[in-house]
Amino acid sequence: MGRSPCCEKAHTNKGAWTKEEDLKLISYIKAHGEGCWRSLPKAAGLLRCGKSCRLRWINYLRPDLKRGNFTEEEDELIIKLHGLLGNKWSLIAGRLPGRTDNEIKNYWNTHIKRKLLSRGIDPQTHGPINGGATAAFAAPHPSETAAPKASATDSCDETNSSGGSQDDDRDGYLDLNLALSISLPHRSPKRSQPSEPLTSAATSSSPQAICLCCHLGFQSSEACSCHTTQNPHVLRVIRRLEEAQH
DNA sequence: AATGTATGCAACCGCGACGAA
DNA sequence: ATTCGTCGCGGTTGCATACAT
Numbered sequence: 353m354g355r356s357p358c359c360e361k362a363h364t365n366k367g368a369w370t371k372e373e374d375l376k377l378i379s380y381i382k383a384h385g386e387g388c389w390r391s392l393p394k395a396a397g398l399l400r401c402g403k404s405c406r407l408r409w410i411n412y413l414r415p416d417l418k419r420g421n422f423t424e425e426e427d428e429l430i431i432k433l434h435g436l437l438g439n440k441w442s443l444i445a446g447r448l449p450g451r452t453d454n455e456i457k458n459y460w461n462t463h464i465k466r467k468l469l470s471r472g473i474d475p476q477t478h479g480p481i482n483g484g485a486t487a488a489f490a491a492p493h494p495s496e497t498a499a500p501k502a503s504a505t506d507s508c509d510e511t512n513s514s515g516g517s518q519d520d521d522r523d524g525y526l527d528l529n530l531a532l533s534i535s536l537p538h539r540s541p542k543r544s545q546p547s548e549p550l551t552s553a554a555t556s557s558s559p560q561a562i563c564l565c566c567h568l569g570f571q572s573s574e575a576c577s578c579h580t581t582q583n584p585h586v587l588r589v590i591r592r593l594e595e596a597q598h
Numbered sequence: 599a600a601t602g603t604a605t606g607c608a609a610c611c612g613c614g615a616c617g618a619a
Numbered sequence: 620a621t622t623c624g625t626c627g628c629g630g631t632t633g634c635a636t637a638c639a640t
Contacts, residue, residue, distance in 0.1 A: 368608075368634080390625060406626080407609065442628060453628075454608080462606055 365399045369408055373398055377405055378413055411454045418450030422459055430456060430464060435478040 365373070380396035386409070389402035398405060422430075426448060433444045441453035441460075448456065465475040474481050 411608075439629065458607055
């Protein structure tokens, strides 16, 4: 039972994008918006698969991209977020306006890993390279657990009652806005209908609408800004966390 | 100047999640 | 409840460039 290919590979270009292809993609999206990626290439006159178009747009052509070097503040933010979220590059990117998950992932692998190693910090555990001492950013590492999404929430609910070193662990995050009101970069209309009831549920009526920082026990801190978010995607993330718990 | 090696980045691949039928 | 199509994510690859010898 094989999976059908995402596109007709025999008639698609691969590899680096040409200026002409870029222009076609940009002008099409400017005119029609980010619609269905699968049909976009044909409509735009591109011999590319939809995935390739999406990637090119998100990682390179989007007008709101920053480009350029990462600042020291961005470095530190990425390190902290990675300590909390693990290799969830899209979530990390959501906290860094103008940066893409791919860019951050590359930057992590080429720069920050080395930076941490030079500090004597293990880039995966965020703890000291030698010795099993408590990690510098000791939030449960999603990539190290069997159920990453559940672990993030479990760490909140369970450690709140069990105490432990949670308070110590939080110290590294207190200056972070962890209301993962992740401004997921451009969702397709199909998946983020403005008319979806999620918005209102997230902001007012639903008791389920609790931001991740609340889940992590930060609701009494300045880090929590769930009450300010209007982003329906917040609830999407939260809902998944909720589901993972049950 | 030529060659080898390291580095950085763009792009691809495979898989899981999700919604619609 | 199941299947199918699509999207998005994370890991990996491969090319271009920089740097060293």
